[in-house]
Amino acid sequence: MSNENKLVSIENVVKHFDISGGLLDQITLKGGLHLKKTTVKAVNNVTLSIKSGETLSVVGESGCGKSTLARVVMGLYPPTAGEVYFKGDRIDNLNHKKWLPYRTKMQMIFQDPYASLNPRKTVRQTLEEPLRFHNPKMTLAQATDKIDEVMEQVGVDPAWIRRYPHEFSGGQRQRISIARGLILDPEFIVADEPVSALDVSIQAQILNLLMDLADKRNLTYLFITHDLSVVHHISTRVAVMYLGTLCELASASDLFHEPRHPYTRALLSAIPKVGEKKAKHVKMKGEVPTPVNLPSGCVFHGRCLYADERCSREVPKFLELENGSFVACHAVEEGRSID
Numbered sequence: 001m002s003n004e005n006k007l008v009s010i011e012n013v014v015k016h017f018d019i020s021g022g023l024l025d026q027i028t029l030k031g032g033l034h035l036k037k038t039t040v041k042a043v044n045n046v047t048l049s050i051k052s053g054e055t056l057s058v059v060g061e062s063g064c065g066k067s068t069l070a071r072v073v074m075g076l077y078p079p080t081a082g083e084v085y086f087k088g089d090r091i092d093n094l095n096h097k098k099w100l101p102y103r104t105k106m107q108m109i110f111q112d113p114y115a116s117l118n119p120r121k122t123v124r125q126t127l128e129e130p131l132r133f134h135n136p137k138m139t140l141a142q143a144t145d146k147i148d149e150v151m152e153q154v155g156v157d158p159a160w161i162r163r164y165p166h167e168f169s170g171g172q173r174q175r176i177s178i179a180r181g182l183i184l185d186p187e188f189i190v191a192d193e194p195v196s197a198l199d200v201s202i203q204a205q206i207l208n209l210l211m212d213l214a215d216k217r218n219l220t221y222l223f224i225t226h227d228l229s230v231v232h233h234i235s236t237r238v239a240v241m242y243l244g245t246l247c248e249l250a251s252a253s254d255l256f257h258e259p260r261h262p263y264t265r266a267l268l269s270a271i272p273k274v275g276e277k278k279a280k281h282v283k284m285k286g287e288v289p290t291p292v293n294l295p296s297g298c299v300f301h302g303r304c305l306y307a308d309e310r311c312s313r314e315v316p317k318f319l320e321l322e323n324g325s326f327v328a329c330h331a332v333e334e335g336r337s338i339d
Contacts, residue, residue, distance in 0.1 A: 006088075007188055007220050008050040008073065013082035015043040015065070015072050015244075019292075041291050042068040044244040044299075045082070047318070050188075054236035055214065055221040057252075059228060059267070061288070065244035066224045070190045073222065074108050075099055086188070104134050107181040111193040113173035117165040123151075123176055124161040127183050134184055146183065153216070154179045154209060171202035178209065182217070192224045207234055228271050232256050240264045243291055243299040246318065250325035260327045262304050298330065306331045 017040040043065045050056045058066040071077045073084055075091065084092040091102055110116035117126060127147045132138060138146075148158040154175040165173055174194065181189055191210065195203040211234055213219060225231060231238055235252040240261065248261040259265045266282040284303040289295050295302050301311035308330070316328040 005051050006049045007052040007086070008222070009083075009085040010046060010048040010069070010073060011083045011085070013043055013046045013069065013072055013084065014080045015068050015077055016041050016080045038292060041294055042244050043072065043079075044294070046241075046244075046246050048239060048246070048249070050220060050222060051236075052187075052220055053214075053218055055223055055234055056237050056239060057223040057225060057231045057235040058239045058241060059225055059231055060241035061267075062226055063288075063291070064241045065291070066226075066241050067192055068244075069241070070108070070192050070222060070224050074106060074190055075102075100134075103130075104184040105186050106188045106190070107184065107186040108190045108192065109174075109177055109181050109194045112197045113170065113177040114165060114197075116177055117173060117180075119165055122162050122164055123156075126176065127151075127180055130180070131183050150179045150182050153182070153213065169202075170198050171205060174198060174202075174206055175209070178206075178213070182213065185217070186219070188220045188222070190222045190224070193226070194223075195230065196225070196227065203230070210234070228267060240267070243289065243294060245299050246326075246328065247300065248325065248327045249318075250323075250327075254323055254325050258323075260321065260325065260332050261300075261329050262306055262331070263300050298328070306336065 018037060019040055020036070020038045046069060048056070058069065060066050068077065072079050072092070075094070079092050082092070083090055086102055086106065091099070094102075121129075124147060127150065128143055131143050131146060147161065151158045151161070156172060156175050156179065160168075165176070168176065178194075194210070195206050198206060207230055210221070214221060223234060232252055237249065237251050238255045239246060240248040240255075240263065242263050248255065248259070248264045250260075255264065256268065259268055262282075266284050269280055269282040282305075285305065286303045289299070289302060295312075297313045298304070298307070298311045298316050301307040304311065311330050314330070316330050316333065318326050318328045319333055320326050321332075
């Protein structure tokens, strides 16, 4: 991938959270008086590049670190280690003032629109606030025209501009959240589980809206989800995470037709298929480890059906395959069959 085509780059990003609590919570008496730190290793050495105009989906079980990764990219969490770049400019080490120019270029759509919208502000106030803040010379008439334009694009009647969030349905609230994300004309949008809090009947409408807006506005998406049934529909490429670690990165077509990592195969086998008489589920062994005490070697080896002694002691390299996909698996590297 050429550097010129990279919009966002994530390089060796690590994010750990200290949950040790207060001083008394850290004290242990085993073998003498000691202070014990407890750390959640949410994201571990993740490297990704997002090309301009594509939709990169990050998938995995709940708790795998995908939402934490999204928040690191958006500057909501500082990384413990690693770097984040936007159009070649490093942004993870910027202070609040220096971040402001990037806020107009990078926006986020959150999972729960009722929680992310201020219940005391009307739709107009919600959309006007970021618009006037970043464009102080904009007149009231110009702001009104811009708000009406964006509301029409997301399918919300501009006549409802004085209503409050509780006066809308869940799908309408999410459309307003999308309008808030678009109001500054960004280039890059992080969509963090944007349909998981909605009724199934509404999910397809919102997904189609996001895809339509991507075409009209040439948007680039980082799409976070645990629902693989929507990933194939919207994604250019797919990244699979497990316990904060990147397992596989491939085009949506390659991932769904020829998954290489055992964890990816297990996830895809769990998708219900219409007309399939007998489910062909890949059953993983063991329990999901805790991100506080990560397994040695490959983080998936304790649940993998193809793990050997090397997997338990050596971290697999993230290798590029002949089709351009990337996978971190000793079995794949060694050519061992995982069918």
